[in-house]
Amino acid sequence: MSDTAQQRADAVGHAQGAPPGSAWRGIRGGTRFFARQREATIFVVAVALFAYFAVTNSSFTTQANLVVLSQDIAPIIIIAIGEVLLLISGEIDLSVGFIYAFAPFLMYYMIGDGIPVLPAVLIGLLFGLAAGWFNGFLVVTLGLPSFIATLGTGFLFDGIMLITSHAEPVTPPVSALGLGKWLGSGSWSMIIWAVILLAIFHVVLTRTRWGLHTVAAGGNLLGAREAGINVARIKYGNFMITGLLGALVGLQVAFQTSDIDPLAGGYQPMFYAVTAAVIGGTAMLGGSGTMIGALLGAIVLGVLTDGFSVIGISANTLPVIFGGAVIVAMIANVQLSRLRASGRMR
Numbered sequence: 001m002s003d004t005a006q007q008r009a010d011a012v013g014h015a016q017g018a019p020p021g022s023a024w025r026g027i028r029g030g031t032r033f034f035a036r037q038r039e040a041t042i043f044v045v046a047v048a049l050f051a052y053f054a055v056t057n058s059s060f061t062t063q064a065n066l067v068v069l070s071q072d073i074a075p076i077i078i079i080a081i082g083e084v085l086l087l088i089s090g091e092i093d094l095s096v097g098f099i100y101a102f103a104p105f106l107m108y109y110m111i112g113d114g115i116p117v118l119p120a121v122l123i124g125l126l127f128g129l130a131a132g133w134f135n136g137f138l139v140v141t142l143g144l145p146s147f148i149a150t151l152g153t154g155f156l157f158d159g160i161m162l163i164t165s166h167a168e169p170v171t172p173p174v175s176a177l178g179l180g181k182w183l184g185s186g187s188w189s190m191i192i193w194a195v196i197l198l199a200i201f202h203v204v205l206t207r208t209r210w211g212l213h214t215v216a217a218g219g220n221l222l223g224a225r226e227a228g229i230n231v232a233r234i235k236y237g238n239f240m241i242t243g244l245l246g247a248l249v250g251l252q253v254a255f256q257t258s259d260i261d262p263l264a265g266g267y268q269p270m271f272y273a274v275t276a277a278v279i280g281g282t283a284m285l286g287g288s289g290t291m292i293g294a295l296l297g298a299i300v301l302g303v304l305t306d307g308f309s310v311i312g313i314s315a316n317t318l319p320v321i322f323g324g325a326v327i328v329a330m331i332a333n334v335q336l337s338r339l340r341a342s343g344r345m346r
Contacts, residue, residue, distance in 0.1 A: 042280050042296040045325070049300060053307035060310045067187045071256060073302035074190035075249045079273035080280075080294040081201045082242025087277055088205075089238050090218040090286030091139060091146040094270055095154035096246035099131045101265030102161045103247035104254035108170055117176045121183075125247050131157065132243025136236035154267075162262055169261040172254055180255030183248075190252050197245070202291040214238065218286025272301055279326055300325060 053060045079096055086093055103124040110120035131153065138149035172180060184190050205211035216224040217231045224231055249269065254260045278284060279300065280293025304321055308314075 039281055039290060039293040039296055042293055042300060046296050046299045046303065049303045049307065053303060053310065056307075057311045060307060065306065065310060069302055069306045070188060070191035072306055073298050074194040075253060075269060076272045076276050076298035076301060077194040077198055077295055078245050078249050078252075079242075079269055080276045080298055081197055081291065082238070082245045083270070083273045084277045084282050084289045084291060084294050085201070085205070085214055085238040086146070086242055087274070087282050087284060088218045088286060088289040089214045089235055090221065091235060091238070092150065092274070093132075093135060093239060093242045093246075094147065094150040094267065095131065095135060095157060096150075096242055096273070097265040097267055097270040098154045098157040098161070099128050099243050099246035099265075100250035100253070100269055101262060102131075102157050103127055103250040104172070104260045105161055105165055105170075105262070107176070107251060107254075108173065108260055109164070111173045111176060117173070117179055121176070121179060121251060124251055125244060128243040128245070128247025129240050130243070131247075132240035133236065135243065136239035139239070140232045140235045158266075165262050167262050169259055169263075171258060172260060177255070184252030184255040185258070190256060193248075193252065198291055198295055205289075205291055210234070210237070215287060215289075218283075219288070273298075275322070275326055276301055 059065055079100070082096065083093065106127050107120045107124040110123050111117060115123070135146070135150050135153055138144045138153070139146045142149075177185070182189060183193075205214065213224065213229045213231075213234050216227065216229055217234050221231065246269075250265060253264060273294075276297030277289065277294045278297070280290060280295070280297035282289030282293060301322070304325065305318060308318060308321070
């Protein structure tokens with residue numbers, strides 16, 4: 001047999017029966033690839049928490065509890081989508097929880113004035129867009145810091161809502177319940193909305209010019225402007241997206257709970273959404289972020305909230321757990337970022 005034929009035979013034998021070392025190299029390569037992903041840490045945390053509560057109490061994985069868990073997670077995911085876009089572009093919206101509270105009241109008033117259900121719901125959503133535009137006007141056009149501007153508009157929206165509602169809860173109109181089933185009162189409707197919206201905005205952020213310009217605006221504002229990017233349009237748009245998503249969540253929760261409550265919303269939904277975004281790998285100072293990380297962060301927060309309730313631990317301990325989870329996740333993210341920057345995780 002010639003040398004060439006022998007080499008070909010050896011190559012075929014190697015392909016048919018690869019040595020054990022090649023499998024180990026594949027595993028190591030896969031592990032390194034996974035560790036390089038920004039969402040790796042929070043993914044491990046989410047899986048570990050879910051497994052812990054599933055083993056601790058079998059009722060955690062029942063269908064009824066999974067429905068409750070999905071309804072806890074979905075609002076965080078949807079609001080986090082907008083906050084991720086804003087954080088990446090170097091801004092934040094503290095008013096979104098008050099948009100969340102106001103939108104269903106506006107729908108209720110419109111239906112009470114004789115406007116059909118679908119237009120009334122659309123008016124509630126349009127309020128979210130308008131509120132987001134107003135936030136963008138204060139921040140982009142007038143030059144106010146987004147933290148202060150949206151803090152002020154949050155108080156403004158809250159005050160108007162309390163005055164017009166007399167701080168009294170109401171029940172969603174019966175005529176709106178059919179549409180409400182598709183928006184939020186159906187068992188899985190909220191999480192379906194959340195997953196679809198997250199998939200859409202993941203593509204927007206990672207595969208479109210809008211996403212590229214959002215990252216550029218937050219990562220290097222001067223460079224983005226010199227490159228011809230309309231930074232004002234990007235920031236206005238992201239504020240409006242956040243306002244729209246906040247209004248959508250408010251309508252969904254109103255139908256899901258059969259209650260339009262002036263005490264709903266507030267700062268808690270916003271803080272949960274920002275927390276989910278940050279522990280999922282979105283930078284507070286702008287320039288980088290991930291929708292998948294926000295999803296995983298929302299799952300962690302939802303699993304913690306629901307899991308401790310299922311196993312009977314007092315809700316008073318949740319703030320301690322949340323605080324610890326945020327700190328640990330951020331430490332891990334910072335350390336992994338340093339390792340990636342140093343080239344030790346290639």
